[in-house]
Amino acid sequence: MNDSTATSELDGSLAAQTPTSAVDQRRVDEIRDHVVEVISDSGEGAQKCGQSFASIAAKTGHGVWTVEIIPAEIEPPARSIEGASGNRIRVGSYYVNNGGDEADVVIAFNEQVLLGRERAGGLKPGCTILLENKWRHHQDPAIVTAYTSTCEQLMADGYQVREIPMEQVCLQHTNNPQRGKNMFVLGMLSGLYRQDLEVARAQVAFTFRGKGEQLVKRNLRLLEAGYEWATQNLEFAFEIPSVERKEAQIVVNGNTALALGIMASGMEICAMYPITPATSASHYLSDVFENVGGMVHQAEDEIAACAFAIGASYAGKCAVTITSGPGMALKQELIGLATMAEIPLVIVDVQRGGPSTGLPTKVEQGDLLQAIFGSHGDAPRVVMAAATIEDCFYLPIAARKIAEAFNLPVVLLTDANLATAQQPFARPQLRKEWFAAPVDQSAIPEGERPYDWDDTTGLYRRFTPGQPGGMHTVTGLAHDRSSRVAYDPATNEEGLKHRSLKLAAFQKTLTVPEVFGDPQGDLLVVGWGSTKGVIEEAVARVRAEGQSIASLHLTYLQPMASGIGDILKRYRQVMTVEMSWADRLEDDLITYENRRYSNLAWLLRARYLIDVDCWSEVRGQPLKPRMVTEVIRNKLAQGVSHV
Amino acid sequence: MFDPIKTLSPSVPDIDDDAYSMDDFEGVNARWCHACGNNAILTAVQKLCAEEQLAPEKTVFVSGIGCSSRLPHYMGTYGFHALHGRALPIAEGIKIRRPDLHVFVNTGDGDCCSIGAGHWIHAMRYNMNMTVLLHDNQIYGLTKKQISPTSPRGLVSSTSPRGAYLEPLNPLAATLGMSNISFVANAVDWLPSVLYEIIHQAFHHRGLSFVRIVQRCPRYLPHQFDEYMKDPERILLLTHAQGLHVQDAVARRFKHCMEHDPSDLDRARELATNQERLPVGILYRNPGVLCYEDVRTSVEHLTAADKVKALEREFDKFTVQPTS
Structure with a gap:
């Protein structure tokens, strides 16, 4: 979005172009909800446009759920069916808890990405399509043909196609419409849905904060131009009534909520290795974790990330490792070690398509069985799954608590859908006890053993290094209550039994879901x-x-x-x-x-x-x-x- | 610590009641084979702990899997006997959480140079303040005689009945080629005073000190190092004011004893690849190398209230206010 070349058009008067005087004579349909898609080639800014529109809708009192539309490559070829990049936003007059059905309105920067969405089954029959029309006048006749034939076909199929001179109008406000067209589109959308222009202005100013006054001004002008264009040139508009919001909310995607939840959980060490779609949680965490005394360690591989987290947990507070399916598979042997040595550990698996490399950017729920049964032998662990963005915040807090109370690994499953979806939820009330120290560091009385399992629950007091009198060697080998290697049948079964009992003890604390x-x-x-x-x-x-x-x-x-x-x-x-x-x-x-x-x-x-x-x-x-x-x-x- | 002799004979003179003795660093009885080189390494680290008066509760021995990796069980300190190849990242996690602990890593040639080789390269680069002892016996012992990456070419083993096909990996040359290294030494198990002195220096080095110890396996490779043991001429003892110090009586046994300045990396690399003589001593030392924990561990103490405040600031960034 950054543009340093635009200088000449910056002297225009903003006030003169503000469309406050225009008379709105459009037909206005009041609707309960809509699904809107904004799609472009990768790098044209449809995602930023869609996210901004969702934020505006949330701020004006609407229920919102967004879904990112992501191509598999960083830079897929321009104007390609598989290159569609953008955002789907469901806006409603109620608490929206999913991305909804096919799109009611689609704004596309070219007809090929539009075709991609049509073929993926993303479009509602007869839906409204607002399409950039510059391709109709392109110098390459092949592009002109592709464009015109696609338009004709879509119209013949019953879609309401409106060809819009997006770039042409943008040229009146910037000499580089490639950058900034997305803010023009944001203006169009805001106009189409009769959003409060002031809220939209504030959103644009926020999006481009710190990028320089000139850039903010230019994008504001494009936003206003888009708003005005929609008001004056479209004969229709939509009104989605807002609902009263009684409490403050936060608007984040699932991965950001996860990072906030990890910070609030009091865990201080997150070890990870880059993997889609989990990594964005670590990006945000890397930026801010140190403000609460935490750190993100980017390890040399998935296995090392898990080992590092286990080492840190062993020496004190529970640590967390974040990954996705392939990384989860690699960590399984170490998850078994954490089970065997009874070391608290939180593992977050942001699931993607599998097996193998599968669909790295796309959603699947195929990791449940490996989360529960992965690792060889009997390796009991707790497995929980987030259902909402709010869960992504609260479950890491619960996960740490369970891991430390029961000395075992806890797997938290989310997925690519939650990772990038935005949904407002009530701003959490933080509690100081979430940051509490993990274990009693006082001296161990003589005779107490490192695995003094309670015969009913399997629970015991964990000794951590630094604690006088508690010296012992934890091991992944079968061991007795003193943590001494033991191969005899009775001791092996005793360990298996008590590690398993802890899960039953935890189960007694669960309440039946509604x-x-x-x-x-x-x-x-x-x-x-x-x-x-x-x-x-x-x-x-x-x-x-x-x-x-x-x-x-x-x-x-x-x-x-x-x-x-x-x-x-x-x-x-x-x-x-x-x-x-x-x-x-x-x-x-x-x-x-x-x-x-x-x-x-x-x-x-x-x-x-x-x-x-x-x-x-x-x-x-x-x-x-x-x-x-x-x-x-x-x-x-x-x-x-x-x- | 309960001591029956002291309890029963109060007249036994005791210079310092609170001092740790070697007994305090004994765990369960060692179960290695008779004459296994690991015994010498165990004795050396127990002696180090006692000499340095390391509090047993503040000391952690971390290991992977293999004969070498049983060592933590034989110590009276905290220990973490982990998974094959994964001792180093676990030790890193311990050190980042508790930089005040003394962390030692015991690993073997299979554990470090084969299954854990990826972690080895990166551990050297992290350069966290710990002492890493590579027990290199050039063979897999616990799984009964398979070739390891450091086995010499031609070695007959269960998995190389017609002799090992490749030239061995040289752990010293490999380490000296890695980035951000700060301490590399070579020792042999059959020279206990030299072994001790090298481990002692390694312990006092701030950063990751990597000590490769040539270790005998009497069970599967009983004569592997005979040429070095019987012929001190095959050993090149490296001494220096900033490196290894040895007693004259020891030095006199070695015909080839040279002054090697451990800050000279190029020379260290030459010595590491010397085919004629096995260098024993400190090949490289650079106390000025950055330690990962120094740049990653927060020194600022944050209270729970500070943390709540910091997190509230994050929430502010994403908050939408009530309508009305």
Whole structure:
């Protein structure tokens, strides 16, 4: 966005161009919510435009959920179908908890990125498309043909295509419209949705703070030009009524919330290795962690990052390592060590598509089973999953507390959808005790042993180096209560038993999650992670049709709270909705005997001995409520998830 | 510390009741083979701890997996017997959290130069203040005689029945080629006074001191180092006012004894690759190299209230105020 070449156009009077005098004669449709997409080539600024629009909408009292549209490459070729980069923003007159269905309005900087979104199923049939029209007059006839034929096709398919001279109008305000067009588009969007121009101005000033007064002025002028253009040239506008916001909120994406949560948890060491889509949490943390006495250590690899965190935890306060699926796989041996030596550790896995390198920038929920069962041998650990942006803040605080209370690893699962999605939540009230020191450092009385397991709970007091009288060697080998290497069968079983008992002890502290919808009925949809909002929206839609159904969303996946089995039994059918692969029974080879279920379905079937069905979609995109609604209808009508 | 002899015979003169003796640094009985070179290394570090009067609770021995890595169990200090190859990053985590602890790492040629080689390069670069002892016996002992990266070419083992195919990795040359190094020494287990003196100097060096110790494995390679043991001519003893100091009686045994200035990196590299004689002493020392913990550990003490205030400032950046 930075532009140092623009100097000549800076003398224009802002006041003279402010569109306050224009008479707004547009048709205004009042709507409850809309999904808007802003898409461009990578580097043209559609993401910044979309995020700014979401912030403006949040500040003016709207519910908001954003989804980043990210190409896999840093610089994909210009005007390419796979190069679409931008943002999807769902704005509503209510608390918005997911990215919604297909887009109602799309603003595209060229027709190829638009085609990319159309092919990805991102566009609602007949939706409004605002398209940069400079390609119609391009010197390359191939581009002109591509543009005109695409426009014709889209119109023939029923889309409302409006060709807009974005660059041409921008040229009246800047001599380099490549930079700044996104702020013109932000103005158009703000005009189209009748947002408060003052709030939009403040947002632009905030976005470009510290970049120089001239740049701020130029972008403000482009914003105003876009606003004016939409007011005077479009014959329609949308009004999404705002809702009263009673408390202060913070607007961040899931990775920023995660970083804030780590800071608030009192953990002070985060060891990581760069991996998409987890790394942005560490970017922000690297910038500010030292303000609360913390540090981010970029290790030489994923394994070293986990080892470093274990070393730090062993010597005091619990430390955290952040990664994504491939890194999670690499850390598994060390997670087993933390289990065996009973060292607190928090591991955050921001899940992406797999296996192998898979879909690095895209969402999937395929790591649940490796989070629970990874590592060889019996390596019990706690596994929790964030369902909202707010969870991304609070769960690291809970994770540290559990890790230290029970001396074991805690895995926190989020995903690529949460990582980049923005959703406002109530500004947290911080508590000083979150920053407390971890363990009693007083001298160990003679005779006390480093693993004096309580026979009921497996709990004991952990000794840390520096503590007089507590000297012992922790080991990944089987060991007795004095931490001496022991190979005899009884001692091995004693260790296994007590490490496992701790999970049962922790399980006793869990409360059963609330059901969303009917307390009993024909169908229960079970989910976990970022799909909560989508599932609940779909359940609400089907309940409005008179069906007796509900959903249950699990934060704690290992162990699971008491009472879940009883809930499952209150519904005629149970199914999970997930983003991890499940075989489909309509495929010729697939039978009840060889079907591979999605992750949570495996777990529920195994534990509760109930014939839990599953439906999953693993397309690297967040689920859409419309699709889940259809799945639920089919399941109710025919008793199968896939038709 | 309960001591039956002292308790039963109060007349035994005791110069300093609070002083630590070598016994205080003994853990469970060592279970290495008879005549294993690791025993000499254990004795040397126990002696160091006693001589330096290191508080056992403030001392941590970290190790990976292998015969060498059993050493922490035999110490009376804190210890962390970790995973194969991962001792160094664990030791780094301990040191960053508690720079006040004395951290030692015991690792073998398989642990350090093979499965943990990636961490080795980076540990040298982090240059955290710890003493790293590479027990190099040129063979995998615990898994019963497989070649290690430092095994000589032609060595017959369980995995090289027709002899090792490649020239060995030279841990000294490799380390001296890494960035940000600050202390590299070479020792042999059969010269205990020299071994002790080198470990002593390594301990007093501020930064990561890397000591490669040529260590005998009587079980699988009983005669591997005979040429050096029987023929002191094959040893090149490196002494210097800023390097290794040895008693005259020791020095007299070595025909090849040279003054080597440990600040001379180029010369150290030449010595490390000397095919004729095994250098014993301090090859390189540079006390001026940056330590990672010095630039990463906060010296400022922040109270919980300070932290809350700092975090509130972060929230301010992202806050939207109530409507109305």
